[in-house]
Amino acid sequence: MTEIVREVTVTPAERTVAAGRDLRGPFGVALIALACIAPLFLGNYPLHAIIIALIFLLPAHGLNLLLGYTGLLSLAQAAFFGIGAYTSALLAVHFGTPFYVNFLAAGVVTGIIALPLGIPALRLRATSFVMCTLGFVIIGQAIAKNWISLTRGDMGLAGVPKPHFALGPASFTVSGTVGFYYLVLVIAALATLVVYLIVRSPAGRNMIAIRENETLAESVGIPTWHYKLVVFMISAAFAGFGGSLYAHYLTVVSPLTFQMYYSTTMLIIVLGGGAGTISGVIFGSLLFVGLTEALRVAPELRMIAYGFFLLGLVFWFPNGFAPLIGRFSSFLEKRK
Amino acid sequence: MNGLPILDISGLCKSYGAVRAVDGVDLHVDRGEICGLIGPNGSGKSTFFDCVTGLARPSAGAVKLDGQDITGWSLNDIAREGRMLRSFQKTVVFSALDIEENLVIAGQMFTFPGILSTFGIGAAARNRVAALRDRARELIKIAGLWDVRFQPAGKLSGGQQKLIQFASMLMPEPKLILLDEPMAGINPKLIERVVESIRLANTSFGVSFLIIEHNIDVVTSLCQRVVVLDQGRKLAEGMPGEIVQNQAVREAYLGG
Numbered sequence: 048m049t050e051i052v053r054e055v056t057v058t059p060a061e062r063t064v065a066a067g068r069d070l071r072g073p074f075g076v077a078l079i080a081l082a083c084i085a086p087l088f089l090g091n092y093p094l095h096a097i098i099i100a101l102i103f104l105l106p107a108h109g110l111n112l113l114l115g116y117t118g119l120l121s122l123a124q125a126a127f128f129g130i131g132a133y134t135s136a137l138l139a140v141h142f143g144t145p146f147y148v149n150f151l152a153a154g155v156v157t158g159i160i161a162l163p164l165g166i167p168a169l170r171l172r173a174t175s176f177v178m179c180t181l182g183f184v185i186i187g188q189a190i191a192k193n194w195i196s197l198t199r200g201d202m203g204l205a206g207v208p209k210p211h212f213a214l215g216p217a218s219f220t221v222s223g224t225v226g227f228y229y230l231v232l233v234i235a236a237l238a239t240l241v242v243y244l245i246v247r248s249p250a251g252r253n254m255i256a257i258r259e260n261e262t263l264a265e266s267v268g269i270p271t272w273h274y275k276l277v278v279f280m281i282s283a284a285f286a287g288f289g290g291s292l293y294a295h296y297l298t299v300v301s302p303l304t305f306q307m308y309y310s311t312t313m314l315i316i317v318l319g320g321g322a323g324t325i326s327g328v329i330f331g332s333l334l335f336v337g338l339t340e341a342l343r344v345a346p347e348l349r350m351i352a353y354g355f356f357l358l359g360l361v362f363w364f365p366n367g368f369a370p371l372i373g374r375f376s377s378f379l380e381k382r383k
Numbered sequence: 384m385n386g387l388p389i390l391d392i393s394g395l396c397k398s399y400g401a402v403r404a405v406d407g408v409d410l411h412v413d414r415g416e417i418c419g420l421i422g423p424n425g426s427g428k429s430t431f432f433d434c435v436t437g438l439a440r441p442s443a444g445a446v447k448l449d450g451q452d453i454t455g456w457s458l459n460d461i462a463r464e465g466r467m468l469r470s471f472q473k474t475v476v477f478s479a480l481d482i483e484e485n486l487v488i489a490g491q492m493f494t495f496p497g498i499l500s501t502f503g504i505g506a507a508a509r510n511r512v513a514a515l516r517d518r519a520r521e522l523i524k525i526a527g528l529w530d531v532r533f534q535p536a537g538k539l540s541g542g543q544q545k546l547i548q549f550a551s552m553l554m555p556e557p558k559l560i561l562l563d564e565p566m567a568g569i570n571p572k573l574i575e576r577v578v579e580s581i582r583l584a585n586t587s588f589g590v591s592f593l594i595i596e597h598n599i600d601v602v603t604s605l606c607q608r609v610v611v612l613d614q615g616r617k618l619a620e621g622m623p624g625e626i627v628q629n630q631a632v633r634e635a636y637l638g639g
Contacts (some may be wrong), residue, residue, distance in 0.1 A: 249491050249512060250501035256488045259477040266471075267551065268463040268492035 109285030118258030131290025157287025203301030321369020478537025
């Protein structure tokens with residue numbers, strides 16, 4: 048499966064840094080400023096689309112660690128997304144625990160569940176591993192549908208409360224779109240920071256080494272098996288956090304949260320944005336989630352248009368949009 | 384230093400079904416020695432290497448590294464110790480990464496022994512990585528790859544990749560390096576550079592070597608002792624000069 052990312056040379060940005068020019072700082076600051084004032088000029092519907100995009104950014108970040116950096120193609124993100132959503136929803140509905148408890152529990156529980164799933168799955172190579180992760184999604188959906196005493200089956204769990212924060216006498220409920228937008232924005236920013244720190248650490252370099260050549264990585268002393276397992280768990284935890292936000296935002300979870308469609312969406316975000324780059328994945332989640340929302344103007348043609356868009360992407364930008372962003376920034380640099 | 388050999392192998396066997404690829408080979412490498420391993424194709428040299436370095440599990444026999452029994456350890460267990468490293472017949476580098484990154488990765492697990500420590504952020508981890516980079520740059524200079532150090536390793540020539548691989552193996556300061564045909568498929572000028580690098584590592588860093596090589600000129604000029612394998616068995620052992628004269632060796636390998 049590593050072939051998928053074989054052509055991606057390591058983060059063009061890093062080479063840019065090596066050559067002594069770096070535009071990411073100014074770009075990043077501009078983007079953050081823009082994100083902070085977005086509610087001033089965006090209506091509720093575009094904000095809703097961005098919220099969904101930022102929620103999907105979390106599992107996409109996780110998948111990027113797994114696929115883009117470690118070279119493992121997994122379709123299990125939707126399963127972990129669903130597990131996170133159900134964990135949060137069950138805690139909130141049955142025990143009335145506050146949002147931050149549900150949120151943290153979703154990530155931790157999902158990460159732990161990934162351990163027994165990862166141990167057999169990661170023993171498989173390439174295509175078999177992909178098929179196995181696909182199985183997780185189907186099993187997850189079957190459990191959510193049929194364990195009716197716990198999940199209420201197809202009826203789903205309704206009434207998941209909007210996030211509520213209480214600090215001493217002050218309490219605050221995030222109910223409106225704008226409030227939720229800022230909540231998700233902060234969490235997405237933190238998640239991006241965590242991914243950045245992982246990727247820049249020696250561990251990130253070891254992950255890239257595993258992606259490039261697993262046997263060679265082993266021969267230089269990298270415990271590849273443990274790495275793959277740890278990254279699989281981290282990537283699942285990211286999906287779990289995303290699922291928790293999803294549950295608290297929509298206030299309803301149903302077996303439809305375990306959708307193959309979500310796994311492919313996350314895959315499209317990572318591959319289309321640019322596997323093995325952080326900026327590419329952020330761009331990808333905004334673009335692809337935004338695109339499916341924008342195409343709602345023509346409901347009948349929506350998925351067909353989306354399909355053609357993806358075909359075009361594969362033909363013209365086989366490495367995703369990240370190389371394009373890199374070329375654009377070096378173009379700007381040359382003009383200076 | 385004690386007189387124990389750095390690598391001591393006794394009665395090593397490896398069978399695949401009825402085929403005995405390696406059949407009771409004894410071999411030792413002394414400290415500071417460059418030992419050659421030659422033999423016709425299919426004589427079991429690479430299988431022998433695989434068994435010693437943990438890529439394959441020997442059917443019988445014992446491997447002692449520095450007095451410690453490491454028989455049956457996995458490639459990763461042995462590599463993580465950092466005392467004995469090996470190269471592969473088919474040169475492999477981390478193609479998408481530049482030379483410096485390749486070398487830093489090769490040294491990393493010995494600077495950050497635990498998995499969790501590799502997630503380390505903060506000044507301590509940064510200093511350790513900086514130290515690795517310094518050592519990597521030094522080795523890149525020695526290997527004569529300074530001018531191409533920012534290029535992806537996969538874009539470089541086969542010979543240059545061999546040099547990268549060799550420099551990578553020096554990162555963790557090993558005591559013993561096993562080279563599988565280090566001269567195969569590289570041009571004569573680079574052969575000289577690889578030979579020089581091996582000599583330098585041997586004299587300056589005190590690394591011992593066990594080298595599989597078909598280029599008999601290289602073997603005679605580089606090795607202090609040569610072991611000949613044929614059909615999985617040890618055919619002869621001795622100084623390079625004696626081996627070239629040995630009748631049995633000439634018939635089996637050197638072509639009369």
